[in-house]
Amino acid sequence: MSVSDELHRPRTLIVGIGNPIxxxxxxxxxxARKLRDLGLESVDVEELPASGLELLDMxxxxxxxxxxxxxxxxxxxxxxxxxxxxxAFERTVHGSTPHGINIATALAMGRKIVxxxxxxxxxxxxxxxxxxxxxxxxxxxxxxxxxxSIVTRIVSEFVSDD
Amino acid sequence: xxxxxxxxxxxxxxxxxxxxxxxxxxxxxxxxxxFLNDEGNVANAYWQVPELRGFERFCIGRHVQELPIIxxxxxxxxxxxxxxxxxxxxxxxxDATPTETATKLRDLFYMGQYVHSHIAHFYALAAxxxxxxxxxxxxxxxxxxxxxxxxxxxxxxxxKHRSYGQKVQEIVGGRATHPCFGLPGxxxxxxxxxxxxxxxxxxxxxxxxxxxxxxxxxxxVLANQDYLGLILNQDAYYLExxxxxxxxxxxxxxxxxxxxxxxxQAGKEVVKFKPSEYLDIIAEHVEPWSYxxxxxxxxxxxxxxxxxxxxxxxxxxxxxxxxxxxxYTTPLAQAEYEVLAKTVKDLGVTGPVHHTxxxxxxxxxxxxxxxxxxxxxxxxDVITSxxxxxxxxxxxxxxGICEAPRGTLIHHYASDKDGLCTKIxxxxxxxxxxxxxxxxxxxxxxALIQNxxxxxxxLNKVEMAFRCYDPCNSCGTHALNGSPxxxxxxRRADGSxxxxxxxx
Numbered sequence: 001m002s003v004s005d006e007l008h009r010p011r012t013l014i015v016g017i018g019n020p021i022x023x024x025x026x027x028x029x030x031x032a033r034k035l036r037d038l039g040l041e042s043v044d045v046e047e048l049p050a051s052g053l054e055l056l057d058m059x060x061x062x063x064x065x066x067x068x069x070x071x072x073x074x075x076x077x078x079x080x081x082x083x084x085x086x087x088a089f090e091r092t093v094h095g096s097t098p099h100g101i102n103i104a105t106a107l108a109m110g111r112k113i114v115x116x117x118x119x120x121x122x123x124x125x126x127x128x129x130x131x132x133x134x135x136x137x138x139x140x141x142x143x144x145x146x147x148x149s150i151v152t153r154i155v156s157e158f159v160s161d162d
Numbered sequence: 163x164x165x166x167x168x169x170x171x172x173x174x175x176x177x178x179x180x181x182x183x184x185x186x187x188x189x190x191x192x193x194x195x196x197f198l199n200d201e202g203n204v205a206n207a208y209w210q211v212p213e214l215r216g217f218e219r220f221c222i223g224r225h226v227q228e229l230p231i232i233x234x235x236x237x238x239x240x241x242x243x244x245x246x247x248x249x250x251x252x253x254x255x256x257d258a259t260p261t262e263t264a265t266k267l268r269d270l271f272y273m274g275q276y277v278h279s280h281i282a283h284f285y286a287l288a289a290x291x292x293x294x295x296x297x298x299x300x301x302x303x304x305x306x307x308x309x310x311x312x313x314x315x316x317x318x319x320x321x322k323h324r325s326y327g328q329k330v331q332e333i334v335g336g337r338a339t340h341p342c343f344g345l346p347g348x349x350x351x352x353x354x355x356x357x358x359x360x361x362x363x364x365x366x367x368x369x370x371x372x373x374x375x376x377x378x379x380x381x382x383v384l385a386n387q388d389y390l391g392l393i394l395n396q397d398a399y400y401l402e403x404x405x406x407x408x409x410x411x412x413x414x415x416x417x418x419x420x421x422x423x424x425x426x427q428a429g430k431e432v433v434k435f436k437p438s439e440y441l442d443i444i445a446e447h448v449e450p451w452s453y454x455x456x457x458x459x460x461x462x463x464x465x466x467x468x469x470x471x472x473x474x475x476x477x478x479x480x481x482x483x484x485x486x487x488x489x490y491t492t493p494l495a496q497a498e499y500e501v502l503a504k505t506v507k508d509l510g511v512t513g514p515v516h517h518t519x520x521x522x523x524x525x526x527x528x529x530x531x532x533x534x535x536x537x538x539x540x541x542x543d544v545i546t547s548x549x550x551x552x553x554x555x556x557x558x559x560x561x562g563i564c565e566a567p568r569g570t571l572i573h574h575y576a577s578d579k580d581g582l583c584t585k586i587x588x589x590x591x592x593x594x595x596x597x598x599x600x601x602x603x604x605x606x607x608x609a610l611i612q613n614x615x616x617x618x619x620x621l622n623k624v625e626m627a628f629r630c631y632d633p634c635n636s637c638g639t640h641a642l643n644g645s646p647x648x649x650x651x652x653r654r655a656d657g658s659x660x661x662x663x664x665x666x
Contacts, residue, residue, distance in 0.1 A: 019235055020235070021220065021232065021235050022214075022235075048339070049235065049241070049339050049340050053282060053286075053321070053324060053325075054328070054338070054339055056321070057325050057328065105304065105305065105306065108306055109305060109306060109309065109317070109321070112306065112309055112310075112314060112317065113309065113314055113317045113318045113321055114318070114321075133214060133215055134215045134216050135214065135215065135216040135217045135219075135220040136216065136220070
């Protein structure tokens with residue numbers, strides 16, 4: 001990448017995380033694909049089928065990162081989504097997700113080891129999932145139905161016009 | 163830094179059932195349930211994993227050439243292993259022989275996977291127990307605590323070399339996490355000289371990091387008498403089982419290709435079999451309380467969760483591989499293998515290493531071997547040839563096996579004449595280890611929890627008994643919030659819950 005390319009590189013990354021053949025677990029991937037279809041020039045859009053340290057490799061060098069992923073909470077309704085800041089996940093730093101360390105731990109690792117390359121802001125778009133155990137390319141109806149409004153919210157909140 | 167915390171204070175519990183859910187630092191959401199008897203000793207313990215439903219149905223009717231892309235989505239942890247096993251299965255289905263270039267590129271790609279996976283396991287999952295201590299507070303006993311203890315510079319080296327493993331997979335395999343280069347009889351992507359040179363440089367660095375990791379294992383683990391005591395604790399971490407793993411024609415360990423060798427409790431070869439023969443060797447037992455089957459050696463039979471020659475339970479993964487092989491083809495891994503062999507011999511062990519926690523030592527030896535093998539392949543001119551695709555025939559049925567970092571991985575597909583999948587069967591590494599993991603959990607729980615005396619450190623030591631297998635349960639499920647790291651449900655003898663304790 002040339003210096004010129006580097007200067008013009010988008011400063012925001014939107015990354016959809018999930019498994020696209022595991023029902024609602026893939027909602028982050030499906031949102032990312034919809035965003036990519038919009039041809040947005042001011043953000044980069046990536047898909048990530050894993051999380052943890054793989055995410056760390058991906059976010060380095062960006063100013064702002066928006067992570068779109070499935071979530072399951074006790075009282076959540078499928079398709080409902082929350083826009084959260086990194087601090088919301090501090091208590092899960094020691095939780096178990098793919099390959100031993102989860103997203104929050106990976107980000108904390110990055111801030112310890114390569115703080116100068118880490119994004120200043122990390123947001124999560126957490127979408128309530130209904131089914132994350134059945135192998136299927138299709139999401140459940142309430143989650144699939146929520147995708148347009150999720151995309152609209154992400155564009156309005158995180159995609160600048162310049 | 164202060165020294166590692168080996169033991170903590172226990173408290174007396176009057177409960178009858180302890181549940182560890184989900185297991186900390188483990189792919190997926192497993193659960194351990196420990197049942198106590200009236201005296202507060204362990205009556206039994208169970209390791210349970212969640213179910214992933216409908217995968218077979220999802221694959222039937224699809225073109226078999228899609229399966230290397232689909233099966234690798236079973237898991238966010240070992241997609242490369244599924245991709246390689248699946249591609250080798252396509253070789254068998256299409257009766258195809260990959261070219262030398264294709265074989266070496268697949269092997270090189272796979273060494274990238276091993277470097278990445280073994281670094282991640284050792285530093286993120288195993289090191290917290292050894293650097294900080296098994297009884298360190300759970301909010302410190304993680305990779306962030308390890309970085310605090312060993313320093314940011316070493317943490318940076320961990321990140322860098324794990325990412326080199328990923329980069330090699332990306333260069334050769336098209337994508338790092340979900341590769342897409344495997345075809346029957348070959349690979350879809352040629353390598354440029356610039357890419358080869360880049361991989362050579364990364365491999366050289368990984369070899370140095372492998373040396374560092376072995377030294378760290380000696381300095382931190384083996385030099386610490388408390389840890390050595392844990393590793394050698396035959397009450398908690400010792401199973402005399404059969405072992406299974408892949409070897410080359412000289413019985414040297416091989417991760418990518420070869421025959422599968424099985425040895426008995428004394429190290430004597432029981433059988434060496436080709437992939438197509440696996441159904442003659444392995445049978446699967448079903449327990450009503452477990453979604454995951456329990457494979458065992460057909461010739462020996464299922465004898466419950468017992469060990470010894472009359473129980474068909476076998477172990478795979480680093481410990482299985484190191485026990486079935488007669489060394490390594492690369493010098494540094496071979497040298498450390500000899501150190502291990504001499505060490506256990508000096509302790510009076512004559513056959514295989516049955517000490518469960520020796521998984522970790524075997525894993526760092528394998529990290530070294532993978533890095534050395536990566537360099538061998540990255541400096542082989544044939545990998546930049548354009549001869550990447552061999553001949554193939556009409557599709558029929560076939561089996562492919564490779565050694566996933568976690569152990570022997572078997573794929574088996576049948577196809578109709580148009581290439582559409584009519585049958586699929588897989589035995590994944592953690593399933594191969596399932597019965598042994600359960601047996602290890604029961605053993606550790608019985609040895610460590612007595613008279614109702616329980617502590618977080620003790621429960622973590624129970625977890626260590628299976629964490630060293632590096633079990634991978636989720637097969638892809640990974641919702642963002644995960645779940646609490648460690649939850650202990652205390653229940654009465656009738657199963658009703660008395661209270662819940664979390665470790666953070």
